Amino acid sequence: MPDQLIYAMEVTLNGLMAGVLYALVALGFVLIFKASGIFNYAQGVMALFAAMTLVGIMNGQVPFSHLINAIFGTHIHYFGWQVPALLAILLTVVVMVILAWMVQQFIMRHLVGQEPIILFMATIGLAYLLEGVADLMWGSEIKTLDVGLPQGINLWIDETTYGIFGYGFFIDNLDIVATIIAALLVAGLVAFAQFTKQGRAMRAVADDHQAALSVGISLNFIWVLVWSVAGFVALVAGIMWGTKSGVQFSLSLIALKALPVLMLGGFTSIPGAIVGGLIIGVGEKLFEFALGPALGGATENWFAYVLALIFLVFRPQGLFGEKIIERV
C-alpha cells in the first residue's frame, strides 16, 4: 500500500476521534434548541465553567479568593485538602444543576415569547457573565485537569497496525476513551428521552409547547431539566477537552467549532450532531493533510465553516433537520 494512503488512513482515524469531541459539544446545543428553541451560545463557556469548577474543587481552591484578597487584604488561596475525582465530578454536577436553575429563574423565564435573536443575544450575555464569574471564582491562569483518564499513545493499535502496514498509527488513548464515553452518553440520552417520564415530557415540550402545557407538563421544570442535562454534557466535554489541552479560555471557543457541526447535522437532530461531528472532524483533518501545506496551513480555522456554508446552499435544513416549511 502506498505511504500516502496509510497516512491518510491515520489522519482519518484521528479525525473521527476529534469529530466525536465536536459532536459532544454540539449535543448540548441540540438538547436546548430542541426543547426551548434557544440557541445557547454559552454552551462552550459552560464547558469551561464546569471544567474550572471541577479543577477548583479537586484542588480545594477557595472560590473568589482573588476577590476576597483584594477587598480584605487577606492571603487565602487553598482550603488545604484534595477532593477525589469522582466526588468532585458529582459536586460539579450539583453546581451545574444550580446554574441551570438560576439561568431559568433569572433569565430565560423573563424572555419567553421573545424573538429567537433576542434569546440568542441573551445567551451571549450569559456567556460573558459566566466567563467573568468563572475567572473571578477560580482565577484565569491555565490549569491542568487530571481525573485519571489514560493518556498517551495506544501501544496496541501502534503494534497491530505496524504488523499489518509496516507503519504504526498514532492514536491517543484519551481519544479512544472520549469516543467510548461519548457513545455511552448518547445512548444514555436516547434511553432517557425514550423510556423515562421526564424524558417523554421533554420530547413533548420540544414538539409543541402549548400542547405540552395543556396536558399538565411544567415547562419551567422541563427547561431547568434541559439546561441541567446540557450542563452535564458540557461537563463531560469540559473534562475531555480540559484533559487534552488544559483548562483555559480557549476551551470556550470549542462552542464555535460545534456550530458548523450543528449546521451540517441540523439544529434539531441528535444523530445529526454525531454524524455532523464526524464529517467535520474527518473533513478538516483530511483537507489540512491534502491541501494545507499548499495553502499555507491552519486551514482548520475555517474549513468547517466553509464546508457547512457550501453544504447549506444545497440543503438549507442540514442533513437531518426538520424540513423548513414556510407559510405566509
Next chain:
Amino acid sequence: MFYREAGDFKLSYQSDSQTFPIRIDRAGYYLALIVAFAVVPFIINDYWANAILLPFLIYAIAAIGLNILTGYCGQVSLGTGGFMAVGAYACYKLMTSFPEVSMFIHVILAGGITAAVGVLFGLPSLRIKGFYLAVATLAAQFFLVWLFNRVPWFYNYSASGQINAPERDTFGILITGPNATAWATYLFCLIFLVGCAVVARNLTRGKLGRSWMAIRDMDIAAEIIGVNPLTAKLSAFAVSSFFVGISGALFFSVYLGAVEVGEAFGIQKSFLVLFMVIIGGLGSIFGSFAGAAFLVLLPVVLKLVGVDLMGWPTDIVAHFQLVIVGLLIIVFLVLEPHGIAQLWRVTKQKLRLWPFPH
C-alpha cells in the same frame, strides 16, 4: 408641553417629509452638529480622542452598517470583524500603492471593496435563513481572518505579519501615522460618520429601506407583494459592508495605526458590534450611536472606578468587566428588548405631556 408637534405647521411636502419633522428635534440635531464640528475640535486632546471619541465614531459607523443588515433587513451577521478586516487591508494596500492620493478616496474605495466582498458572502442568504445564516457568516469571519494572516501579499511581505499605517494626508493635513494631530483625526472620522448616518437614514426611509424592512418582517409575504429578495438582500449586504468597510479602514489607519488581524478583527469584534446594535436598538440609526457610545464608555468608566478609585488589581477589574457587560446585556434584554432607542422613544412620548399630567 415644551416638546410637542402641535403648532408646528407643515406648508410644503418637502417640510412634511424632512428627517426631523419636530422643531425641537431639528434644533437638537443642528446643535449637536455645531458642537461636534465647531466646538469639540478646539478642546480635544490626545487622551479624549484616543480613549473615547475616535473609537466611538468608528464603532458608530460599524454599528450603523450592521444595523442596516440586521436591524433593517433582518439578516443576522457574525462576520462584522471579518468585513472590517477587509476594509482595513484594502485601505492598507491602497495607501501603500498610491501614496499621493487623498485618504478620503482611499477610505471610500476600501468601503467599496468591502461591499463587493460582502455581496459575495451575502449570496448564501438567498437560500439560508435565520440562525443557519448567522453561523454561515462565521465562515466569512474565519476565512477572511485566515486569508489576511496567511497570504503575505496582503501585508506587503512584512516580517511581523502586521500592517502599519504610513503617514498620509488629505488636503495637506496629516491624518494617519503617529504625528497626526487629535483634532484632524477626529474631524476626519466625524465627517465619515455624519456622511454615513445621513446616507443610512435616507436610504432606510426610501424605497430600498422599505423593501429591506418588508424582507425582515416576512420574506415570503414580501416576495408575493413584489419585493425582489435578491436585490433587497444583496443591496443590504452591500450597503452594510460598505459602512463596515469604512469603519474597518478608519479603525486601522486612523485609530490603531498598526494591526495584527486576528487580534484586532477577531470574532470578539463581531460580537462587540452586534452588542452595540442590540443594546442600542435594532432598526434605529440613533440606536447605533447610543449603543456604540454605551459600549465604548463602559470599559473606560469601569476602569476609572475599579482601578483608579477602588485600587483593585487590573485583572480583577477585567473579569468584573466581563460580568458587568454580560449582566447588562441580559438585564437590557429582559427589561427592554428594543434597546436604548426604545427608551428614548418612550421618554419623548412622556415629554409631550410633561410637566402636566393630562
